[in-house]
Amino acid sequence: xxxxxxxxxxxxxxxENDLELLLYELKKGGLEFSPTIVGTKDEFVKALNDFTPDxxxxxxxxxxxxxISAFHLKQQLCPDVPFIIVSGTIGxxxxxxxxxNGVTDYSIKDKLFTVLPKIKRAIKEASERQEKLIAEQNLxxxxxxxxxxQRISKIGSWELSSHGEMISCSDELYRxxxxxxxxxxxxxxxxxxxxxxxxxxxxxAREKAVASGATEVAQFRIISKTGIEKCIEARGSQxxxxxxxxxxxxxxxxxxxxxxxxxxxxYSEQIARERLESQRKLVRASIEGQERERAEIGRELHDNxxxxxAVTKAYVEASLHxxxxxxxxxxxxxxxxxxxxxxxxxxxxxxxxxVMDKNGLVDSVQDLIENIRVVNPFAINFLYxxxxxxxxxxxxxxxxxxxxxxxxxxxxxxxxxxxVNIELFEKNxxxxxxxxxxxxxxxxxxxxxxxxxxNILSRIELFDGKLxxxxxxxxxxxxxxxxxxxxxxxx
Numbered sequence: 484x485x486x487x488x489x490x491x492x493x494x495x496x497x498x499e500n501d502l503e504l505l506l507y508e509l510k511k512g513g514l515e516f517s518p519t520i521v522g523t524k525d526e527f528v529k530a531l532n533d534f535t536p537d538x539x540x541x542x543x544x545x546x547x548x549x550x551i552s553a554f555h556l557k558q559q560l561c562p563d564v565p566f567i568i569v570s571g572t573i574g575x576x577x578x579x580x581x582x583x584n585g586v587t588d589y590s591i592k593d594k595l596f597t598v599l600p601k602i603k604r605a606i607k608e609a610s611e612r613q614e615k616l617i618a619e620q621n622l623x624x625x626x627x628x629x630x631x632x633q634r635i636s637k638i639g640s641w642e643l644s645s646h647g648e649m650i651s652c653s654d655e656l657y658r659x660x661x662x663x664x665x666x667x668x669x670x671x672x673x674x675x676x677x678x679x680x681x682x683x684x685x686x687x688a689r690e691k692a693v694a695s696g697a698t699e700v701a702q703f704r705i706i707s708k709t710g711i712e713k714c715i716e717a718r719g720s721q722x723x724x725x726x727x728x729x730x731x732x733x734x735x736x737x738x739x740x741x742x743x744x745x746x747x748x749x750y751s752e753q754i755a756r757e758r759l760e761s762q763r764k765l766v767r768a769s770i771e772g773q774e775r776e777r778a779e780i781g782r783e784l785h786d787n788x789x790x791x792x793a794v795t796k797a798y799v800e801a802s803l804h805x806x807x808x809x810x811x812x813x814x815x816x817x818x819x820x821x822x823x824x825x826x827x828x829x830x831x832x833x834x835x836x837x838v839m840d841k842n843g844l845v846d847s848v849q850d851l852i853e854n855i856r857v858v859n860p861f862a863i864n865f866l867y868x869x870x871x872x873x874x875x876x877x878x879x880x881x882x883x884x885x886x887x888x889x890x891x892x893x894x895x896x897x898x899x900x901x902x903v904n905i906e907l908f909e910k911n912x913x914x915x916x917x918x919x920x921x922x923x924x925x926x927x928x929x930x931x932x933x934x935x936x937x938n939i940l941s942r943i944e945l946f947d948g949k950l951x952x953x954x955x956x957x958x959x960x961x962x963x964x965x966x967x968x969x970x971x972x973x974x
Contacts (some may be wrong), residue, residue, distance in 0.1 A: 490516040490606065493536035495553055496569075497522040497545045505540070505569065505595060512599035524548045530561045532648075537609075538602055543570030544827070554586055565613065569598060583860045587777035630654060637736035643670050644692065645728040659715070659736050661707040678704035678712070678894045685717070692720050692730070702737070714741040761944050764937070779832060781847045788826050795819040845869045846878040848887055852905075855891055861920075872908040881914055882942040883907075883964070889939050890918045890962055898922025909968055916964040939964075 492509075496502045502520065510652065521527045530536070539557060543550040550568050552697060553906045557566055566582060571592035578589040587608075588601045624666045630653065633639060639656025643649060647670030647854050657664050660676055674682060681703035688701035698720040705713050719732030795816045802812040809925050845867050875883075889907065894900055900922035936952070939962070948966030 490514065490536070490602070491534060491537045492516045492518045492602075493527075493530050493534055493539045494518055495521065495522070495527055495539065495541040495550070496518050498544065499573075501542070502885075504592075505598065507887055508595040510535075511601060512596075514599055514602065524552070524610070527553055528556060528560070531557060534562055535561070538605055539566045540569050540598070540602075541566065543568050543573045551581070554581075554584075558585065563609065565602075565609050567598070567601055567605060569595075569899070585879065634658070639734045640730060641734065643730045645730075647671055650729060656734055659707070659713065659734060660711040661711065662704070675703040676707065678706060680704075685945070688717070688719065689730070689952075696721065698732075711903070712738075714738045764941060764944075767937075788823050791819050791823045795823070821874065843869075844872055844875060844883060847880075847884050851884070851888060851891070855895075859895060861894075861900050864902070864904045865907075867907040868909060874887060874970045875909075875914065879946055879966070879969045883914070886939050886942055886964060887918065888915065893936075894920050894922060894960075898924075900959065912968050912969050914964075914966050917961065919959065919961040921959040924956050924958045924960050926956055927952055927954055930944070 494502065494505065496505065506518070519530050519536065521530050527548075531561075539553075541550045541553045550570065554566050557564060563586040566585075567587050568578070568589040569592060570589065573589060573591075581589065584841075587605045590598045590601055590814060593934070627869065633653055637655065637659065639659050640651075640653045641656055642651045649948040655663055657666065658667070660668075660673075662668065663677055674685070677685060684701045684703045688699040691697075692699040700719055701717050701719075703715055703717070707713055714737050715734050716737045717732060717734045719730055720729055721728060723729075780955070796818070797824040798812040798816040800814070802809040805812065805824050848867075849865065850866055856863060858907055864886055891903075894903060898920050900920035902921050904919045905917070908914075940950050943966060946966045946969065951965075952960065954960035
C-alpha cells in the first residue's frame with residue numbers, strides 16, 4: 484500500500500513468538516509501518532499519550548491485563564483510533580459482541596494473513612470518518628456564520644412550497660416577526676403580520692416572479708407579534724427541480740434604514756428652508772442697508788452740504804448788491820464750495836468700495852482706520868498677518884472690509900469706547916476677524932439685532948461663516964468672525 488508516511492502501529496502483545504509472526508506477516512504484505520511494542524498496562528497508557536498511534540493491534544489475553552481493558556483505556560484517550568483484536572483464544576460470539584461495543588475488528592492468530600487487509604480497511608474507514616467529521620464541522624461553522632451574518636444584517640431566509648407550506652426558514656425570520664423559534668409558520672400565517680394596506684404588494688411581486696422567472700423585490704410593513712411596526716424588504720423567486728415548484732427568498736428588516744432615510748430627507752428639507760430663509764434675510768438686510776445708506780446720504784446732503792451751498796448762494800447773491808463786500812463774499816463762497824467738495828468726496832469715499840486687487844484688505848482697513856482717527860478720539864490697534872491674507876478673493880476681502888466699516892459705525896454711534904483692538908489673521912484655511920472695544924457694551928439677550936449687525940451677519944452667511952457677539956453692560960463688546968478662506972485660484 485502506497486502511503487505518504489509509515490503507519491504508526493501500536494502493538495499490545497506479551498508473547499514474543501506471536502509478535503514475531505505478526506511482524507513477519509505485516510512486512511511480507513508490504514505494509515510500511517513504524518511499530519511500538521508494549522506488554523503491560525502502564526506501557527500501553529504511556530504509548531497512547533506519547534506515540535499517538537494510527538492503529539492499535541491488541542492481544543485478547545495478557546498477564547494482569549486484557550484486550551477489553553485496553554480498549555476502554557483507548558476509548559478514553561483516543562476514541563477515533565482503530566482497535567483490532569488479534570487473539571488465538573477469542574471465540575466467535577465474543578468477537579461479535581466486542582465489535583458491537585465499538586472494537587473495530589478482530590483476527591485469529593492462526594490466520595494472521597487477514598490482519599493486513601483489516602488494518603488497511605480500518606485506516607480507510609478512520610480517514611473517511613475524519614473527513615466526514617471535518618465536513619460536518621465545516622457545515623456547522625458555515626451554518627453558524629450564515630446565522631450570524633443574517634442576525635447582523637437582519638436578513639431572514641425562507642423556502643415555501645407551491646401550496647404555501649414552509650419548507651425551511653432561518654431563525655432570523657422568526658426574530659424579525661418576534662416569534663418563538665418553534666412556532667408554526669406558513670405563507671398564510673406570514674400574511675397575517677403584513678400591514679393591511681401593503682398585502683397587495685406581496686401578491687404583485689409573487690405574480691411577477693412566476694411570470695418572469697426573475698427575482699422580484701417588494702417593500703412592505705409588518706406588525707410583529709409584539710406589536711412593533713417594521714419595514715421589510717423581501718426578495719423572492721420561483722424555482723423548479725426534481726421535487727417540484729417552490730419559492731425561495733429573503734426578508735430583511737430595513738426599519739432603521741427607512742428611518743435614517745426619512746431623517747435625511749427631513750434634514751435636507753430643513754436645510755433648504757433655512758437656506759431660503761437665509762437668502763430672504765440677506766435680501767432684506769441688503770435692502771435695509773441700502774435704505775439706511777440713502778437716508779444717511781440724504782441727511783448729509785440736507786443737513787450739511789445743502790446748508791453749505793445755501794449759505795454760498797446767499798453770499799453770491801449778496802455780492803451782486805454789495806459791491807464793497809464783493810471780494811470778501813467771493814472768498815467765502817470759494818471756501819464753502821471747497822468745503823462742499825470735500826464733504827461730497829468724503830461721502831463718495833465711504834460708498835465706493837476700495838479696489839482690493841490693488842490695495843489689498845490690510846491696506847484698505849489701514850486707510851479706513853487713518854480716516855477714523857482724524858475725527859474720533861479713541862485709540863485703534865490693528866494686528867494682522869499681511870502675507871497670509873494676500874491671496875483672498877476680492878469679493879471676500881470686500882465683505883470683510885465692510886464688516887470692519889460697519890462695526891466701526893456701531894462703535895462710533897453707540898459704544899463710547901476709548902480703545903478698539905482689531906485682529907485679522909488666517910489659520911488652517913480659515914480667516915478670523917476679531918473687533919473688540921472697551922465701550923459701554925450691551926446685553927445681547929435684551930438687545931434686538933439692528934441693521935448694522937444684520938448686515939454683518941448676512942455678509943458672513945454669504946461665505947458660510949460664523950458670527951459670535953460677546954458683550955455685557957459696562958464691559959464693551961467683542962465681535963468674532965470665522966469664515967472659510969476663499970482663494971483667488973478657486974474663483
